[in-house]
Every structure is written in structure tokens, then in C-alpha cells.
Amino acid sequence: MPSRRAIYLLIICLSTQVPCLLADSELEPELTANPVSLTPLNVVYSYNTRDPVYQRQSAYVGLLVDLLMRKSGVPYELSVLPVETTPEVRTARRIHKFSYITAMHTTSAFEQNLRAIPYPIYMGLTGWRAFFVRTADLERFSKIKTLEELQKFIAGQGNNWADNEILEHNGLSVVTAVNRDSLFKFLTLKRVDYFPRGLYEIEREYMLFAPQNIAIEPSIILRYPTATYLFVPRENEKLAHALTAGFERAVSDGSFQALLMRELGVHLKLLNLDKRRILDLENPSHPESLPLNRPELWFDLNMLYDNQPPMTVSP
Structure with a gap:
């Protein structure tokens, strides 16, 4: 009989497939895109290919980015950049080179070199x-x-x-x-x-x-009080504005909170x-x-x- 850890590993492997390119029918539908903007925005997020714990976190980030872009109303094409586990300092340098979205524990130094989307993606659970x-x-x-x-x-x-x-x-x-x-x-x-x-x-x-x-x-x-943010290259203002607009709408209508609880609630209760x-x-x-004056984000x-x-x- 397989061990408990082996069974759990199988469950995690099955649940960490990249689900981020599919629409999430359980969440609110996307806004109608601006008809003036016809060229889709190329949106790339990093996905950890080696560590099953970080794979699941990458999958959550993908679901979140997909939700935010749908809420923004900006046409987009979502894709994945496979990455390995690396120190955050090195990751921060790679974001400029490959121009992608990643999630990191925020610091003042990271925010000086990259463009932070200042919403705690785990609602402060970091x-x-x-x-x-x-x-x-x-x-x-x-x-x-x-x-x-x-x-x-x-x-x-x-x-x-x-x-x-x-x-x-x-x-x-x-x-x-x-x-x-x-x-x-x-x-x-x-x-x-x-x-x-x-x-x-x-x-x-x-x-x-x-x-x-x-x-x-x-x-x-x-x-x-601390947070994990989404970070993008500092020069990618269009993507940053879209993610920010999407966050505001997802927080306002509760779909952001619903996503977090759907993905993490069972594990937190355990x-x-x-x-x-x-x-x-x-x-x-x-x-x-850090938005400490906004209790709805925590x-x-x-x-x-x-x-x-x-x-x-x-x-």
C-alpha cells in the first residue's frame, strides 16, 4: 500500500497542472474589453517547474493574474515562463531580462528596482x-x-x-x-x-x-505586517496599470477574496x-x-x- 506521503504527492502533482490559461467559471466574468485596444497585451508569468510546493504557489499566481487581467478589461494573451527555484535577489534581476510577472516577498530594495503591484496577493498571510x-x-x-x-x-x-x-x-x-x-x-x-x-x-x-x-x-x-506582491519590469506601465485596475475591481466585487479562500481555505483550516x-x-x-489602512486587503x-x-x- 502506498504511503500517506506518496498519496499526498500524487494529489499535489495532479492539482499543480497549469490551470491559468483557462477561464475560471466560478469567478465573476470578465469585463468587456475596450474596443479601441485591439492588440492583446502579452502577459507572461513565471511557473516553478521543480519544487511541488512552489509549483502550487505558481499555479495560484497564474489564476490570480488571469482573474486580474479579465477584470481589467484589457485584451491579453497569457503564457508561462518555466523557472527553477532561485533566490529572490536573483529573480529580481531576471525579471528585467525576460520581462515577466513574478510574486515576491516585498522589500524597499525590490520596489526601487522593479514595479510593484502593491496588493498583498495572500492577504498578508506571508x-x-x-x-x-x-x-x-x-x-x-x-x-x-x-x-x-x-x-x-x-x-x-x-x-x-x-x-x-x-x-x-x-x-x-x-x-x-x-x-x-x-x-x-x-x-x-x-x-x-x-x-x-x-x-x-x-x-x-x-x-x-x-x-x-x-x-x-x-x-x-x-x-x-508584510506582504507578497506581484512584480513586473519597471518600464512595463501598461501591464502594471492593467493589473492594478483588475485588483481594484476584484477586491471590490469579492472575487479576489473568493479565489484565495478557494485555493487556500482548506489548508488553513487544517x-x-x-x-x-x-x-x-x-x-x-x-x-x-504596504496598504495597512485597507482592512479589506488583509x-x-x-x-x-x-x-x-x-x-x-x-x-
Whole structure:
């Protein structure tokens, strides 16, 4: 009988086919295109061809870009640029060379060199972090009630990750490694105590990559204001304007929120967010573009649950 992880891998492989070139009948129909503009806009987005976790994220980005372009009313042709997993700094350089759309954890540096579409594509879930921990340490983590208690433990992060500075600013110790596999090794070897991951990726990573002695910690969430944006080459103003117009319409009519919940809602519920303690962190260096004054752009637990939200512990 195939293992649970093998079955899950098959499900993911079947669900990560590129669905982005097809119309999404569950969402609102597109606006009528401007009849004056007859030449379709060439819209290319990156699709990770190697990593099944990032493949699913690429598929979501494709669905989102397709939705936004339909909402914009601009005629377009959508295509895919296959890419491998690369550091975001290198990805930022490649966007200019190949002129495509990609999604990245925003920073002020990226926004200076590229054109950001300043809407959190995961509604801020980039800044909601659950942990991988050693199974033997689950009881220790269950006793953590405050940020000060978490500061006694060491977090594992990737080299040059955008949120390293956030964790360190809030007094959390960080040790970095080159990639996810190395961080799992660091965790197993007790070089780090926990490995924070985004809520939209941790479940798949657990099923596909986590060693047998590693578990998803069930009682704590780190939360800080940050976002993943779509980025395009700075000179591609027409595409940026179309995506921005599409975002405004998709947020206004609820189709953006519906897409996010359709793609991620089941996975978020499996993490039992309503039963976790939320430790809020400060992000003193977030870009000015972060739309903190627009609550409709940010994830709220009420999107998943009707009951009261969990206890929040501010820094």
C-alpha cells in the first residue's frame, strides 16, 4: 500500500497542472474589453517547474493574474515562463531580462528596482508563520505564552530572507542556511529549535519533505505586517496599470477574496488557527507601499471561523 506521503504527492502533482490559461467559471466574468485596444497585451508569468510546493504557489499566481487581467478589461494573451527555484535577489534581476510577472516577498530594495503591484496577493498571510519543530520538543513549545519566552529559542531561516530582519528586531535569535533542506538538517541536528514557514506552504512541506522526527507545532503563530506582491519590469506601465485596475475591481466585487479562500481555505483550516496563540511582531522597515489602512486587503480569522479569534499577544 502506498504511503500517506506518496498519496499526498500524487494529489499535489495532479492539482499543480497549469490551470491559468483557462477561464475560471466560478469567478465573476470578465469585463468587456475596450474596443479601441485591439492588440492583446502579452502577459507572461513565471511557473516553478521543480519544487511541488512552489509549483502550487505558481499555479495560484497564474489564476490570480488571469482573474486580474479579465477584470481589467484589457485584451491579453497569457503564457508561462518555466523557472527553477532561485533566490529572490536573483529573480529580481531576471525579471528585467525576460520581462515577466513574478510574486515576491516585498522589500524597499525590490520596489526601487522593479514595479510593484502593491496588493498583498495572500492577504498578508506571508506574515503569518507556523513552525516546524522536533517532535520531542512539542511539549516545550506548548508552554510558550509570550514573545519573551520564545526569545530563548533559535529560529532557522534562509540566507537573505526578507523577514530575517523582522525576527531579529523583535529579539529573536536567527541562524541561517542556504535552503529548506539545510534548515531541516539544522533542526534535526539541534542547531536551531524551530523553522518558521508560511501558512500556505507548511502543510505541503511537511507531507513532502519533513524528516520523520519533525512535526508542525500546533499552538503558536507569529504574525507581522508584510506582504507578497506581484512584480513586473519597471518600464512595463501598461501591464502594471492593467493589473492594478483588475485588483481594484476584484477586491471590490469579492472575487479576489473568493479565489484565495478557494485555493487556500482548506489548508488553513487544517492548521486550527482559531486554537493558537498569536504573537505579534513589529516590522519597523516595511515598505511605505504596504496598504495597512485597507482592512479589506488583509486576512482575518473571521474569513475561516464564526467563533471568537484566538488570544493575541502584542510585543
